[in-house]
Amino acid sequence: MTTMTESAQPRPISFAFLAQIILIMNSFIMLYPVVVMVFSAFKTTGEIFEHPFALPDFTQVQNFARVLGETSMPTYFVNSIIVTGASIILILVLGTMAGYAVARYESRTNTFILLFFLAGLMLPLKLAVIPLFILLRDLNLLDSRWSLIVTYTAIGLPSAVFIMAGFLRSLPAELEDAARIDGASEPRIMWSVMLPLARPPMAIAAIQNAVPIWNDFFFPLVFIQTDSAKTLPQGLTTFMGEYTTDWGMLFAGLTIAAAPITLLYIALSRQFIQGMTAGAVK
Amino acid sequence: MANVSIRNIRKSFGPVAIIKGVNVDIEDGEFVILVGPSGCGKSTLLRMIAGLEDITDGEIRIGPRVVNDVPPKDRDIAMVFQSYALYPHMTVAENMAFSLKLKGASQAEQKKRIQDAASSLGLLPLLDRYPRQLSGGQRQRVAMGRAIVRDPQVFLFDEPLSNLDAKLRVQMRTEIKELHQRLKTTTVYVTHDQIEAMTMADKIVVMHDGIVEQIGAPLDLYDRPANLFVAGFIGSPAMNFLDGTLEEGGLRLPSGALLPLDRRPPLQAGAKATYGVRPEHLEIVAAGTAGTIPATVAVVEPTGSDTTVIVKAEGGNLTVVVRDRVSLKPSDPVGLKPMARQTHLFDEHGQRVADA
Numbered sequence: 001m002t003t004m005t006e007s008a009q010p011r012p013i014s015f016a017f018l019a020q021i022i023l024i025m026n027s028f029i030m031l032y033p034v035v036v037m038v039f040s041a042f043k044t045t046g047e048i049f050e051h052p053f054a055l056p057d058f059t060q061v062q063n064f065a066r067v068l069g070e071t072s073m074p075t076y077f078v079n080s081i082i083v084t085g086a087s088i089i090l091i092l093v094l095g096t097m098a099g100y101a102v103a104r105y106e107s108r109t110n111t112f113i114l115l116f117f118l119a120g121l122m123l124p125l126k127l128a129v130i131p132l133f134i135l136l137r138d139l140n141l142l143d144s145r146w147s148l149i150v151t152y153t154a155i156g157l158p159s160a161v162f163i164m165a166g167f168l169r170s171l172p173a174e175l176e177d178a179a180r181i182d183g184a185s186e187p188r189i190m191w192s193v194m195l196p197l198a199r200p201p202m203a204i205a206a207i208q209n210a211v212p213i214w215n216d217f218f219f220p221l222v223f224i225q226t227d228s229a230k231t232l233p234q235g236l237t238t239f240m241g242e243y244t245t246d247w248g249m250l251f252a253g254l255t256i257a258a259a260p261i262t263l264l265y266i267a268l269s270r271q272f273i274q275g276m277t278a279g280a281v282k
Numbered sequence: 283m284a285n286v287s288i289r290n291i292r293k294s295f296g297p298v299a300i301i302k303g304v305n306v307d308i309e310d311g312e313f314v315i316l317v318g319p320s321g322c323g324k325s326t327l328l329r330m331i332a333g334l335e336d337i338t339d340g341e342i343r344i345g346p347r348v349v350n351d352v353p354p355k356d357r358d359i360a361m362v363f364q365s366y367a368l369y370p371h372m373t374v375a376e377n378m379a380f381s382l383k384l385k386g387a388s389q390a391e392q393k394k395r396i397q398d399a400a401s402s403l404g405l406l407p408l409l410d411r412y413p414r415q416l417s418g419g420q421r422q423r424v425a426m427g428r429a430i431v432r433d434p435q436v437f438l439f440d441e442p443l444s445n446l447d448a449k450l451r452v453q454m455r456t457e458i459k460e461l462h463q464r465l466k467t468t469t470v471y472v473t474h475d476q477i478e479a480m481t482m483a484d485k486i487v488v489m490h491d492g493i494v495e496q497i498g499a500p501l502d503l504y505d506r507p508a509n510l511f512v513a514g515f516i517g518s519p520a521m522n523f524l525d526g527t528l529e530e531g532g533l534r535l536p537s538g539a540l541l542p543l544d545r546r547p548p549l550q551a552g553a554k555a556t557y558g559v560r561p562e563h564l565e566i567v568a569a570g571t572a573g574t575i576p577a578t579v580a581v582v583e584p585t586g587s588d589t590t591v592i593v594k595a596e597g598g599n600l601t602v603v604v605r606d607r608v609s610l611k612p613s614d615p616v617g618l619k620p621m622a623r624q625t626h627l628f629d630e631h632g633q634r635v636a637d638a
Binding site: 172174175177178179180181182183184188192196197 | 329332333334353354355359360361363364365367368369370371380381384385428432
């Protein structure tokens with residue numbers, strides 16, 4: 001008996017220890033490129049090659065000053081913000097409304113509509129880039145931020161509808177009945193009762209769409225020619241061509257490009273964990 | 283406050299008829315309980331009064347007004363749900379204020395009404411809490427507070443106590459009854475628990491399979507059930523039933539025992555009938571006594587205040603409740619003597635036989 005407990009006891013500890021090591025190593029692997037990027041942004045090209053791992057002098061912000069002052073980087077940045085922001089807002093507003101309708105209003109067409117949206121998940125829009133190009137040309141949207149916004153919204157909607165419908169369906173219908181009896185109109189129920197509860201899935205839908213939209217290189221490359229409408233990923237490449245040798249500046253640009261989405265992720269990740277429905281029903 | 287009148291109400295979901303013509307009149311200030319087994323249509327009927335379900339056919343009036351096509355918010359009702367349906371993202375005070383806010387009541391008015399309701403329910407220290415921070419009983423009280431602040435014409439309760447543990451249920455039962463006695467608001471209450479119905483109601487509506495089986499005061503239903511269903515549903519432990527044939531001197535059981543009837547039933551001799559007797563109206567006497575049901579003891583369940591004895595007799599198990607302590611053992615032979623004028627007789631269609 002004693003030997004059994006003795007031999008059984010250390011095993012979970014060593015397993016947990018191993019898991020810790022693996023997780024720490026994983027964090028290191030994940031963070032290493034980010035750290036190198038940020039460090040390099042504060043170094044000159046010479047320093048980067050001389051002391052690639054050395055701590056930089058964080059007061060040396062001339063890379064950032066030059067990126068923001070001498071290039072179109074601020075324009076790209078603003079474009080990225082506008083395109084990602086507008087797409088996410090459209091995805092969330094339309095996706096939540098569609099998800100609510102699919103989840104709650106019983107009708108024959110419901111399943112069909114949901115399947116229609118789900119079909120969008122199966123279909124990579126990149127396959128349809130040529131008809132899409134022609135469509136946007138005919139709509140006079142090419143070479144504008146709108147071309148990207150409508151495309152990203154179309155790409156993002158299926159998953160948003162899927163996530164929102166699944167979540168809204170899990171909310172007790174009695175909540176809506178209670179609100180109806182309390183005197184709330186249907187839009188009011190949506191706004192005051194469902195949406196506050198739907199924040200966690202909305203955060204998921206937002207992050208899950210924001211990251212690929214922010215980083216997307218393909219659609220801007222196809223749709224955008226004018227420099228003033230370019231987004232960051234595309235902008236940074238043109239920039240690479242002009243300043244191939246200045247790695248410090250490129251890393252500064254990348255750091256600026258990566259910052260907003262990282263901050264968004266940190267801000268919204270709390271919503272993942274929050275269990276908002278606790279206490280709704282017993 | 284208002285009376286509620288339900289006239290020939292029907293409800294179908296597609297081809298399935300859930301409620302098949304129900305008539306109920308609820309007086310102003312009355313506490314009416316809809317009771318029945320699950321699936322009998324009682325909750326659907328309540329939701330129709332609330333306006334949460336469409337009415338297939340018939341008419342519902344609240345006060346003088348036909349409300350068939352009136353949306354829930356304009357019916358001047360408040361409802362307490364089985365799951366309480368508290369808004370999880372709002373504090374207790376916000377939950378209670380929601381309907382007042384939508385109605386456009388002033389801040390001062392909202393505050394006053396919430397204070398009044400909260401103090402009457404003992405919720406004052408909880409006003410800033412969220413539903414998830416409350417116990418089941420407290421949530422139940424908040425749900426009631428949310429209904430009270432609206433000062434509605436009719437309260438609707440949909441199995442409000444079924445999520446609580448047994449002890450709390452008894453306590454909340456008393457609180458709801460006291461609340462009704464204080465506010466005197468017309469109340470419609472749905473439950474499947476006949477004890478709740480018996481203890482709380484002014485009037486009970488027993489429903490079964492989409493129809494009303496009987497409407498009456500709790501003790502009327504207990505003493506004079508209109509049919510076998512009500513007789514078996516109301517009362518715990520349930521009424522005992524024995525099938526037999528009517529004869530000149532009483533009811534002849536298949537075993538040959540003759541049960542004397544204290545009234546002459548208006549049925550012909552030879553008619554099939556069901557004899558009903560409540561567990562507390564059976565006396566245990568020595569085996570072989572004339573006019574008794576022969577039986578053997580199967581299980582003895584002492585509860586302290588009384589003792590439930592389950593005996594094997596013809597037609598299966600019978601239940602006897604005795605107030606005194608008994609020294610019976612399983613497989614003891616006994617005779618069961620029904621108490622005079624405490625028995626029920628039902629004809630072959632299960633309807634109560636009119637007293638002769």
